Amino acid sequence: MKIFSWDRIKRDYLPWLFLVPAIISFALFKYYPIILGFFVSFFKVNIVDLPGDFIGFDNYIRAFKDPDFLNSIKNTFQFLLISLVLNFWVPILLATLINEVRRGKTFMRTMYFIPAVAPGIAMSVLWKYIWQPDYGLANFILKSLNLPVQKWLNDPALVKWCIQFPGLIIGGGLTMVIYLAALQDVPEEQHESALLDGAGFFTRIFRISLPQIMPIVTTMLVLAVIDVFNMFDNVQVMTGGGPIGASETMVLYAYDQAYTFLNYGYAITLSVITFICVFILTCIQMSLENNPLLSGGKGGGKEQRKAIRKIKKDRAEAAKAAQAPAKEG
Amino acid sequence: MPALQTVELRSRKGKLTYGTIMGILCVGIPLQIFPYVWLMLSMFKSAREVRSIPPTFIPATWLWENIPDTFSRFHFGQNLWNSLFLCVAVILIQVSISTLAAYALSKLRPKGSKWVMTFFLGTMMINAQALAWPTYIMFTNFFGVRMVDNMWSLILSFSAWAWAIFILKSFFDGLPHDLMESARIDGANNFRILTSIILPLSKPVYSVVILNTFMACYNQFMYPLILLPDSRNWTIMVRVYAIQGTGQTPWNQIMVLLGCATLPVLLVYIFAQKYIVQGISMSGLKG
Numbered sequence: 291m292k293i294f295s296w297d298r299i300k301r302d303y304l305p306w307l308f309l310v311p312a313i314i315s316f317a318l319f320k321y322y323p324i325i326l327g328f329f330v331s332f333f334k335v336n337i338v339d340l341p342g343d344f345i346g347f348d349n350y351i352r353a354f355k356d357p358d359f360l361n362s363i364k365n366t367f368q369f370l371l372i373s374l375v376l377n378f379w380v381p382i383l384l385a386t387l388i389n390e391v392r393r394g395k396t397f398m399r400t401m402y403f404i405p406a407v408a409p410g411i412a413m414s415v416l417w418k419y420i421w422q423p424d425y426g427l428a429n430f431i432l433k434s435l436n437l438p439v440q441k442w443l444n445d446p447a448l449v450k451w452c453i454q455f456p457g458l459i460i461g462g463g464l465t466m467v468i469y470l471a472a473l474q475d476v477p478e479e480q481h482e483s484a485l486l487d488g489a490g491f492f493t494r495i496f497r498i499s500l501p502q503i504m505p506i507v508t509t510m511l512v513l514a515v516i517d518v519f520n521m522f523d524n525v526q527v528m529t530g531g532g533p534i535g536a537s538e539t540m541v542l543y544a545y546d547q548a549y550t551f552l553n554y555g556y557a558i559t560l561s562v563i564t565f566i567c568v569f570i571l572t573c574i575q576m577s578l579e580n581n582p583l584l585s586g587g588k589g590g591g592k593e594q595r596k597a598i599r600k601i602k603k604d605r606a607e608a609a610k611a612a613q614a615p616a617k618e619g
Numbered sequence: 620m621p622a623l624q625t626v627e628l629r630s631r632k633g634k635l636t637y638g639t640i641m642g643i644l645c646v647g648i649p650l651q652i653f654p655y656v657w658l659m660l661s662m663f664k665s666a667r668e669v670r671s672i673p674p675t676f677i678p679a680t681w682l683w684e685n686i687p688d689t690f691s692r693f694h695f696g697q698n699l700w701n702s703l704f705l706c707v708a709v710i711l712i713q714v715s716i717s718t719l720a721a722y723a724l725s726k727l728r729p730k731g732s733k734w735v736m737t738f739f740l741g742t743m744m745i746n747a748q749a750l751a752w753p754t755y756i757m758f759t760n761f762f763g764v765r766m767v768d769n770m771w772s773l774i775l776s777f778s779a780w781a782w783a784i785f786i787l788k789s790f791f792d793g794l795p796h797d798l799m800e801s802a803r804i805d806g807a808n809n810f811r812i813l814t815s816i817i818l819p820l821s822k823p824v825y826s827v828v829i830l831n832t833f834m835a836c837y838n839q840f841m842y843p844l845i846l847l848p849d850s851r852n853w854t855i856m857v858r859v860y861a862i863q864g865t866g867q868t869p870w871n872q873i874m875v876l877l878g879c880a881t882l883p884v885l886l887v888y889i890f891a892q893k894y895i896v897q898g899i900s901m902s903g904l905k906g
Contacts (some may be wrong), residue, residue: 305727312720565749
């Protein structure tokens with residue numbers, strides 16, 4: 291056997307040429323920066339003469355003693371609560387309702403999806419205008435209802451709600467489309483047979499439709515949590531973290547440390563901390579069922595995949611069984 | 620499938636339920652669309668009218684000159700051009716890199732390439748926000764060149780997107796293998812097979828990938844803000860942010876900027892809504 295054969299090289303190694311550009315770009319612009327981030331977080335960075343002085347874990351110790359950073363963690367959790375109370379359930383409800391529409395479903399979907407395509411920054415600025423205390427629309431509505439006017443974005447108690455509220459309209463559309471796609475896969479036979487058994491409309495929604503889209507709801511829940519940990523754009527535009535740090539998020543605080551105070555090392559340490567949080571959350575998400583990445587060969591234990599296969603098989607059999615009598619009759 | 624059955628729609632209760640659902644949805648639409656319409660109308664108001672109390676809905680006088688005034692005051696054309704250049708360059712580079720990789724992973728499958736897919740998908744676990752400052756540090760001295768304030772730093776860092784490879788690979792997986800084999804027997808090499816067999820069959824998936832890349836790129840804010848400090852290089856979003864932050868600009872001009880920043884995506888969406896929606900529901904991911 292020839293050790294050096296042109297055919298073998300052609301078969302086994304030449305195709306790697308197709309992969310090289312992507313491998314270089316992913317290594318250079320995704321993996322290298324994060325490794326660099328971990329490395330640099332142990333330094334007091336000097337931007338002119340990288341990496342600067344080695345200071346060990348000082349940045350991390352400083353982070354967990356920094357009242358402003360702890361405040362931003364607290365804010366993140368408050369934002370999370372608000373987003374669950376205010377935003378999370380709306381797309382599910384909308385998708386369930388739109389799914390019932392017989393005529394003009396595409397029209398409905400388009401109308402509810404359009405606000406989601408608008409650039410987030412533009413919408414945040416627009417909402418900043420709406421929340422203006424002096425001449426904004428929100429106060430105008432309150433005034434015409436004879437309610438006391440509010441300071442909205444300048445009020446530490448309200449600012450988080452004001453920032454999350456546009457998410458109802460902006461972010462809702464995207465998630466709604468995903469739920470809608472899932473709801474359309476719920477087999478009609480199940481609703482038919484449930485109806486024969488005397489289940490009412492709401493019973494069917496809660497017992498049949500919702501349990502079937504539950505895996506996607508869980509995935510979306512984790513994605514919503516990740517989104518809150520990554521919050522930057524809308525806060526930066528609407529308040530820049532104020533008033534008195536009431537809307538400061540973790541990413542925003544890291545940004546301020548680097549941009550305003552030029553503490554690059556400290557800012558990157560904070561970034562690394564957010565990365566670790568998001569990484570753990572992503573691991574949870576990836577191990578959940580119905581993850582798109584499962585088909586890419588990642589995440590999900592063997593047992594889990596087996597269970598999914600079994601559920602699918604059962605479903606197919608149930609559908610067949612439901613169809614068989616119909617055909618006979 | 621709808622939970623409400625056709626049989627039920629004939630009964631009074633079913634009609635009532637359906638009517639309520641349609642009622643709720645129809646009430647919701649104006650609330651959804653209202654901020655948009657208001658934005659578009661405010662573009663033509665005067666600086667005084669846009670902050671008048673009570674607010675007006677339809678402009679009292681239609682000031683069309685707002686638009687040219689704003690464009691000349693803020694060099695907005697330059698920002699628009701920057702954004703479009705960024706989008707086109709990212710689409711060209713990212714899509715070609717992803718195509719080559721997805722093709723190799725799906726059809727050629729050289730030894731050991733299974734790990735490469737994991738390598739690509741693993742980047743989905745890294746949030747872009749955490750990478751921003753390390754990327755900045757990297758570009759301050761990128762192989763001896765200062766790349767900060769250079770459009771290419773942004774274009775290159777957007778060139779790696781696991782989502783695109785994932786979508787392309789799953790589409791290529793569905794294409795029959797026999798086609799390739801017969802082309803190979805006819806003497807076509809790998810690259811030839813890609814360009815003359817795979818690509819012509821993949822037009823739908825490319826619409827999805829290109830449109831979603833455009834949307835993602837156009838809406839970028841944090842990276843341009845950090846990597847391009849010089850105002851000549853600003854993208855639309857950074858310009859909009861910077862202008863509203865000064866507090867000096869009248870709101871009607873800000874509205875013009877917002878309207879002009881929204882219009883391109885709106886147009887793209889109206890003409891290609893099928894593909895964008897498909898891209899979102901195909902992956903279950905928001906880009």
